[in-house]
Amino acid sequence: MDPLSADARVETDSSWFHVDGLAAVFAAVCADAVVRVRGDKHYEKTDVDANRSISYRVIRFIPPFVERASLLRIPGVGARMVRNVAGDMAELDPEDFYLLSGVEQGMRFSEWVRRDKIPDYADLTREEVDYRIDRCLDRELIERKTIQYEGYQLTFEGYDALALRTFSERETIDGVGSPLGFGKEGDVYEAQSFKPLALKYHREGYTNFREVNREREYTADRDHVSWLYTARKAAEREFEAMEALYPDVSVPRPVDHNRHAIVMDKFEGVELARAKLEPEQAIGVLDLVLRELVTAYDLGWIHADMSEHNVAVAESGITIFDWPQAVPVDHENAREFLERDVENLLRYFGRKYPHEVPRDADIEGIAAAIVDDSFTTIRAFGVE
Ligand SMILES: Nc1ncnc2c1ncn2[C@@H]1O[C@H](COP(=O)(O)OP(=O)(O)OP(=O)(O)O)[C@@H](O)[C@H]1O
Ligand SMILES: [Mg+2]
Secondary structure (H helix, E strand, O other), X not given: OOHHHOOOOOOOOOOOEEEEHHHHHHHHHHHOOOEEOEOEOOOOOOOOOOOOOEOOOOXXXXXXXOOEEEEOOOEEOOOOOOOOXXXXXXXXXXXXXXXXXXXXXXXXXXXXXXXXXXXXXXXOOHHHHHHHHHHHHHOOOEEEEEOXXXXXXXXXXXXXXXXXXXXXXXXXXXXXXXXXXXXXXXXXXXXXXXXXXXXXXXXXXXXXXXXXXXXXXXXXXXXXXXXXXXXXXXXHXXXXXXXXXXXXXXXXXXXXXEOOXXXXXXXXXXXHHHOOOOHHHHHHHHHHHHHHHXXXXXXXXXXXXXXXXXXXXXXXXXXXXXXXXXXXXXXXXHHHHHHXXXXXXXXXXXXXXXXXXXXXXXXXXXHHHHHOOOOOOHHHHXXX
């Protein structure tokens, strides 16, 4: 069934469209569609050729109370909910992990790893590889594609399993619990240790990058940059920034990092976007967030994706999280990123608390005060 024929309001002026509420769930399930939900945050438009073959799968279950869903069209296969592999771990043998890390190694050189190269990469006999490939295919830890040759690729589940095994070998975590949040570019789960932790798997590059790849018609393998690399780089950057900032800036304590995954302390509170502040608290909270940005700048970093979705508010204070796109203060566009961060915050507060925070605050002046470390309160910028 074509999701467009579902009884729902659909915008078709771009390569993706929205439908509302339950209708979206229904349309998506019928169409086996890709569905992503993100409050009022929309996905970027992409120039996907409408004639391309499109396949859909449900990647997020949408509870009926969710007001709006976005249906995102993804060409080809690839975008889908990444299953929580924690439950598979006990069933996997050490040889299954050799196979997975063999495929991982091969993916440094080509997107699809030739079957006949896997025994060397995995350090397994040909017969063992045959057996392990079947087991890993069954569990969707790898996928197969026959192009000019028979090739294999890790799925995100396979990559997750490798990271999870490393964390468990290092005794970073004892187990994985329920989901804490699914963002645009990360899946976050509760993790058990002697204290509650959060495990974040980065997903950058899995969908968007594939589209970019397709558009550029990458053919030569030397040009190949895999989603593994993109996601791993994002996790490395996030961990690096958090290590630099903790504990001076209120970020979750970074605990461990492997491949595309990071482990950090679980924070208290709710996303600012969902927090119900009393109007008279609004300025105070905005000041707290901006002062964290001052300290981060002082330590050499700009968040560069600041929004009401990346700040948690609790009785005990605020936490600023989601740092993979952080840039050093000597980045050539540093000032632009900083001003955008300030602008995003002020726009949000101005919209939600219009009597407390004016919409025309001096963004550049505030950014300048962050840079020269003179910022103390938003009240110094004409805010009553
Ligand atoms: N340390 C943590 N403790 C508790 N919950 C967390 C933690 N880190 C993330 N979360 C939850 O997971 C969600 C997604 O996390 P995060 O914003 O880091 O991922 P993202 O996919 O990069 O987000 P975005 O969509 O903003 O790019 C958060 O909104 C939050 O609810
Ligand atoms: Mg986020």
